[in-house]
Amino acid sequence: MSNSSSGEMSRLFLPPINRAMRKLDPSFFQKTIPLTAAHVLDGRNIPKVTKECAKDLLRVPRLRSVITQKDDAGEERRLLLMKPEVKHDDLSTVQPKTREFVEQKIIELEPYTLHMKYENWNYEEIMSAILPEDLGEIPCGFTQAGHLAHLNLREHTLPYKHLIATVLLDKNPNISTVVNKIEDVGTGSVYRTFPMELLAGEDNTNVEVRESGCVFRFDFAKVYWNSRLGNEHERIFKQFKPGEAVADVMAGVGPFAIPAAKQRVFVYANDLNPESYKSLVDNIKINKVSQFLTPHNLDGANFIRESIRALLSRSRNTSTNKVSIPTPGRRGQKPPPPPTVIPMPPTFSHFVMNLPASATTFLGAFRGAYRGLEDVITGQEMLPMIHVYTFHKAPVTENAAGDICADISRHLGHEMREGDLVNLENVRLVAPSKTYYCVSFRLPASVAFEDTQGT
Numbered sequence: 145m146s147n148s149s150s151g152e153m154s155r156l157f158l159p160p161i162n163r164a165m166r167k168l169d170p171s172f173f174q175k176t177i178p179l180t181a182a183h184v185l186d187g188r189n190i191p192k193v194t195k196e197c198a199k200d201l202l203r204v205p206r207l208r209s210v211i212t213q214k215d216d217a218g219e220e221r222r223l224l225l226m227k228p229e230v231k232h233d234d235l236s237t238v239q240p241k242t243r244e245f246v247e248q249k250i251i252e253l254e255p256y257t258l259h260m261k262y263e264n265w266n267y268e269e270i271m272s273a274i275l276p277e278d279l280g281e282i283p284c285g286f287t288q289a290g291h292l293a294h295l296n297l298r299e300h301t302l303p304y305k306h307l308i309a310t311v312l313l314d315k316n317p318n319i320s321t322v323v324n325k326i327e328d329v330g331t332g333s334v335y336r337t338f339p340m341e342l343l344a345g346e347d348n349t350n351v352e353v354r355e356s357g358c359v360f361r362f363d364f365a366k367v368y369w370n371s372r373l374g375n376e377h378e379r380i381f382k383q384f385k386p387g388e389a390v391a392d393v394m395a396g397v398g399p400f401a402i403p404a405a406k407q408r409v410f411v412y413a414n415d416l417n418p419e420s421y422k423s424l425v426d427n428i429k430i431n432k433v434s435q436f437l438t439p440h441n442l443d444g445a446n447f448i449r450e451s452i453r454a455l456l457s458r459s460r461n462t463s464t465n466k467v468s469i470p471t472p473g474r475r476g477q478k479p480p481p482p483p484t485v486i487p488m489p490p491t492f493s494h495f496v497m498n499l500p501a502s503a504t505t506f507l508g509a510f511r512g513a514y515r516g517l518e519d520v521i522t523g524q525e526m527l528p529m530i531h532v533y534t535f536h537k538a539p540v541t542e543n544a545a546g547d548i549c550a551d552i553s554r555h556l557g558h559e560m561r562e563g564d565l566v567n568l569e570n571v572r573l574v575a576p577s578k579t580y581y582c583v584s585f586r587l588p589a590s591v592a593f594e595d596t597q598g599t
């Protein structure tokens with residue numbers, strides 16, 4: 145079959161068009177298509193006929209081409225739907241093999257009326273039948289958090305927002321709430337949340353999401369969550385080793401912190417948003433990581449300074465400086481095997497700072513943060529690796545590293561060169577002129593021990 149006739153055929157199976165529809169009316173989407181069916185007289189021949197008459201059989205996505213009917217006597221009849229150009233009363237319209245089967249009475253060709261309805265078409269097909277042709281691409285991108293789909297519709301598609309959301313809801317059985325971002329997160333939103341409106345489905349923004357083998361419960365409308373960051377979270381927490389201590393300065397609901405604690409890393413996790421803190425506390429319980437994870441609800445700069453001292457004093461307190469994990473033994477084993485004891489280290493190996501719009505401005509909190517601890521920090525490698533997130537104007541080919549180093553240097557009060565960075569990760573392009581980076585570097589000793597009293 146030529147491309148143009150296959151194009152015509154697929155058009156035949158598209159839904160009817162109604163560009164005036166503003167409220168979804170599923171009953172409008174009906175179509176009756178006269179076809180031919182091959183009645184396979186002995187059901188056991190279905191595989192043979194399907195294989196050998198393949199060129200004559202109907203192939204339309206999501207449409208079953210094998211139909212089971214009951215005849216007047218209640219006996220089952222099996223029909224194979226044929227392509228539209230096959231005519232039941234004209235054997236010149238079929239391939240030789242089909243003709244042979246008709247002549248051998250393996251099949252009989254008969255008229256068949258195909259009824260298509262709303263359920264037979266997917267989201268794109270229905271929306272293409274409703275939205276104006278000059279609208280451009282059908283808006284089909286959304287991010288999902290549990291049962292909630294989150295759209296970020298462009299201005300010109302807003303008149304169709306309810307239609308878009310309703311069809312999306314109908315066509316994705318695991319989604320029951322569809323919301324749209326009303327405004328950009330912008331720099332004004334301290335907690336990185338954004339106003340949203342419910343477009344379709346139940347008014348419930350309390351979601352449950354699984355990431356990295358952990359469960360996260362939170363209110364999507366009140367905290368920050370980005371389902372696109374799963375790989376980035378994993379890239380970072382995989383760098384932590386069991387028994388190390390790590391501080392997550394802007395932890396949100398815990399997507400770095402909870403999986404890290406699950407792999408027996410001691411985590412101090414912090415978020416200024418009381419709602420994030422609340423969900424973090426819940427998620428610690430849900431994921432059973434309370435032995436390894438300590439939550440905080442402080443401003444990031446205070447947290448950086450306080451956590452360094454708090455960890456050190458906890459590691460020196462014999463009643464709090466270790467975690468004992470029972471070792472599973474044989475049933476009734478006496479005495480039971482000794483527990484695995486994991487001691488708490490005196491210093492953090494990593495700090496994570498994921499607040500890209502302003503995280504570098506918190507770096508100043510490291511200036512002099514280790515002053516007086518020179519006897520504890522016995523080597524450069526005892527100073528933490530810092531993973532700080534930042535935005536840079538795209539395109540990526542521009543001198544991002546140079547600009548980012550200049551920004552970091554300003555806040556650390558210490559010149560950082562490109563060669564001082566351990567890694568510069570291009571996380572993703574968030575807008576045509578905005579790239580999201582993660583910069584990793586070891587805290588320089590001169591910054592850690594700086595005498596800030598005199599400045």
Ligand SMILES: C[S@@+](CC[C@H](N)C(=O)[O-])C[C@H]1O[C@@H](n2cnc3c(N)ncnc32)[C@H](O)[C@@H]1O
Binds near residue numbers: 370
């Ligand atoms: C981009 S989100 C990242 C959350 C989490 N780390 C993640 O990857 O999903 C930034 C977080 O920083 C928190 N935040 C904003 N200002 C803060 C501050 N001054 N101190 C601590 N946390 C802050 C926000 O509430 C938000 O949860």
